[in-house]
Amino acid sequence: MTPPGDGAVELHMLVKRYGAAGGARPAVDGLSLTAARGAVTSLLGPNGAGKTTTIEICEGFRRADSGTVRVLGLDPVADARALRPRVGVMPQSGGVPGTARAGEFLRLAASFHATPLDASALLERLGLAGHARVQVRRMSGGQQQRLSLAVAVVGRPELVFLDEPTTGLDPQARHATWTLIEELRAAGVSVVLTTHNMEEAERLSDHVVILDHGSVVAEGAPEKLTGAERQLRFRARPGLGLEELLSALPAGSAAKESPAGHYLIEADVRPELLATVTAWCASHGVMTEDLRIERRTLEDVFLELTGRELRS
Numbered sequence: 001m002t003p004p005g006d007g008a009v010e011l012h013m014l015v016k017r018y019g020a021a022g023g024a025r026p027a028v029d030g031l032s033l034t035a036a037r038g039a040v041t042s043l044l045g046p047n048g049a050g051k052t053t054t055i056e057i058c059e060g061f062r063r064a065d066s067g068t069v070r071v072l073g074l075d076p077v078a079d080a081r082a083l084r085p086r087v088g089v090m091p092q093s094g095g096v097p098g099t100a101r102a103g104e105f106l107r108l109a110a111s112f113h114a115t116p117l118d119a120s121a122l123l124e125r126l127g128l129a130g131h132a133r134v135q136v137r138r139m140s141g142g143q144q145q146r147l148s149l150a151v152a153v154v155g156r157p158e159l160v161f162l163d164e165p166t167t168g169l170d171p172q173a174r175h176a177t178w179t180l181i182e183e184l185r186a187a188g189v190s191v192v193l194t195t196h197n198m199e200e201a202e203r204l205s206d207h208v209v210i211l212d213h214g215s216v217v218a219e220g221a222p223e224k225l226t227g228a229e230r231q232l233r234f235r236a237r238p239g240l241g242l243e244e245l246l247s248a249l250p251a252g253s254a255a256k257e258s259p260a261g262h263y264l265i266e267a268d269v270r271p272e273l274l275a276t277v278t279a280w281c282a283s284h285g286v287m288t289e290d291l292r293i294e295r296r297t298l299e300d301v302f303l304e305l306t307g308r309e310l311r312s
């Protein structure tokens, strides 16, 4: 656990309301969190949860109405000059002017730093080598996004903020981005990113903060949030007698059918449990299809906590 005052980012009781005071519900509503140094921290939540507003406050682009913000121990607005060379920022969109040429702009961004990465090699890494002379406005959305990522990391920052770094990218570009983030982490860089993508959050993060309506609903290491619990799923004819099946399973197990013909058993999934379920099905002449054992996902965690799906 990071000692107080030593996190890459520390937010305490942050509140941000758009529009007139007393109007709409705050976009950020009493949010406290710590992003540890040298770790990847993901802010995960549905549309409108307050992820971008939070990250923009950390970047010094917006001011909170109340609460405290510390980025590398400094105030992102008052200490902006001191933070600029130490922090990389990839905004959700519009980070690079449309008339700039990709290679020139990245070299310009690199020139502001003492020991930058090699711009050409970075373009190559992100699949943009062929676009170095292309004007940004002529690049696709995904290409502009990767250029914006390159600009964020070219100065070898201590901390990077990445706002939805892979939204809209094709699988190859997404994997290139994930690999780059994994390398940043291995190099000791602190990364704070926002995402809707649970696979991304589970794969990359040391710490996941699940946001909803501007505050934290759960946080922890991905494997801690999803727990050790596993679940058994199968498809079979609708209307099986689940009460009877449950009576054959260990106490504390749960079973449901939703939608019709899709069954979920939440229990301590051991070989004996699997044997009991399949034997019960066999004795009732039930043919199971698609029988599989799964871990709970962050989607399941969000659904349990809020009653809603993360993708909504």
Ligand SMILES: Nc1ncnc2c1ncn2[C@@H]1O[C@H](COP(=O)(O)OP(=O)(O)OP(=O)(O)O)[C@@H](O)[C@H]1O
Pocket: 018, 019, 027, 045, 046, 047, 048, 049, 050, 051, 052, 053, 054
């Ligand atoms: N500039 C703005 N003016 C007014 N309201 C805003 C502004 N920016 C965001 N909001 C509102 O604040 C709330 C939080 O928005 P925010 O963009 O921070 O959420 P988010 O979690 O990043 O969402 P998304 O995943 O869609 O990017 C939303 O209700 C949004 O409509």
